[in-house]
Amino acid sequence: MSHQDLFLTFTVAENRKENYRAQTLVLDAPLPAAQPGQFIMAWLPGIGEKPFSVAAADPLTLTIAAVGPLSEALCRLPIGARLWARGPFGQGFKLEGKKLLLVGGGYGAAPLRFLAQEGLRVGAKVCVCLGAKTADDLLLAEAFRSLGCTVWTATEDGSAGLKGLVTGAVEAALRDFRADGLYACGPKPMLLALVELCRKHELPGQFSWEALLRCGLGLCGNCELDEETCKAAGIPTGWLTCKDGPVSFLSSPGR
């Protein structure tokens, strides 16, 4: 008889503060099959279950912004507490080329951290642009720097880096970093702006989209990306964020 675990059980080994509302949870075991851009469904019984990007796979690491009941409970987990997860799920990023431009908004920095690690490991140069409302909201900037990435930041109020949206930082970075491809994760308006930017610069792009995920199995249909976004980003309609995504590919920009 074979026994299949329904959820994987992890224990919190380290819980690090990243900013006023975000924590990084380092767990006690690796998730060996995980690729950058993939996610797990993290479960706290009685509280909830939601998708979180793999921020590092060995050991499994999550970076979580406390914005609601589940994310707050996860951020408060003490060392030694358990949490449960299914996954890894989804289509992650594909590492292509030797000069990677990573663009993150909000918790979007989490999967990019894993991607940066993998990129640097295979000898690529990695430039990271991070956007946030204020300096306090910036996430993982120091972590990217200590990995060895060049980091640009943009804040809407100008309290850190360039003033304005992250697209401004991307334009600035591209002036002396001739990227082979752009890899982005963040809110939808940011991704749509970056799709246009990739078209303008004829730059291949990979975009990780957010949707309300329910089953995570490609079964319930809840996480279908809306048709307007699909059309704007060159994605076929009926696209399931949990299974076909979360990463979409814009491989022939300019058209």
Next chain:
Amino acid sequence: MSDLSCNFLGLNLRNPLVLASGVLGTSPGLLERVAACGAGAVTAKSCGPEPRAGHANPISVEWAGGVINAVGLTNPGLKDEVPILREAKARLRELGVPLIASIFAPTVDDFGRMAAGISAAEPDLIEVNISCPNVSDDFGTPFSGSPETTAAVTRKVRENTNLPFTVKLSSNVPSIARIALAAEDAGAHAITAINTVPGMLIEARAASPVLSNRVGGISGWAIKPIALRCVAEIRKAVKLPIIGLGGISTGQDAAEMIMAGATAVGVGAAVMQRGPQVFALIAQELDDFMNAEHYPNLEKMRGIAIR
């Protein structure tokens, strides 16, 4: 090449494979994608009178025997469902794939209102879901639990629509044949069987059921033997065409279901394992099986195992 075409209540299906209700939802984009992936017909997610958000996560977990779910009948409610189905129907017509609407309701009278209301979207067929294990009456029994309530809902639907309809049954009864007979006598045009099988899974190291709803419905290959038995019993009891489903994931599974007496074959959980392209894959495997076993068409295979 065998002939996979399937006549279901006068609808011409290019193959007998039907998307099961609740799998991939109701959006025109997803139903269109499933049709483009080779389904013979598609069923929308069950819709009720009012919008429902459904249960909290976890709503669905994979396990060794398939999947357990308690989505909780997430749906936009009748008023918003009708234009969505109209749009879906328009897109499916282009592809020559029939649309099956699915309805549920809390009372017999509401089933009548749902049947009348959903008819405005002009689906090719209505599936009447009286067997969802995840929402139930005050006594915890779905309408499909007794011949009397099955007949009452069926009669009410018959009075409220001119469209053909199929009644979807649960395996979780002492005699599914008696339930099917009650539906036939009360005017149903077809039977769909089976819905998910009530169950529970516990994550031992969390000392907790895995679903927020605690209990849910089992689907996938673990329930195939139950589904085959149910369809065979229904086939022997009634003359109505049957959409047989439960654990069908390969062409040979589909052949078994037809051999048990099903007219068409539903596919649900297998979409998780093999993706939306599962329909083209099963159709090809069914064709290969029929060629190898010398069945020129579905009719020659239908019910052959239970004669």
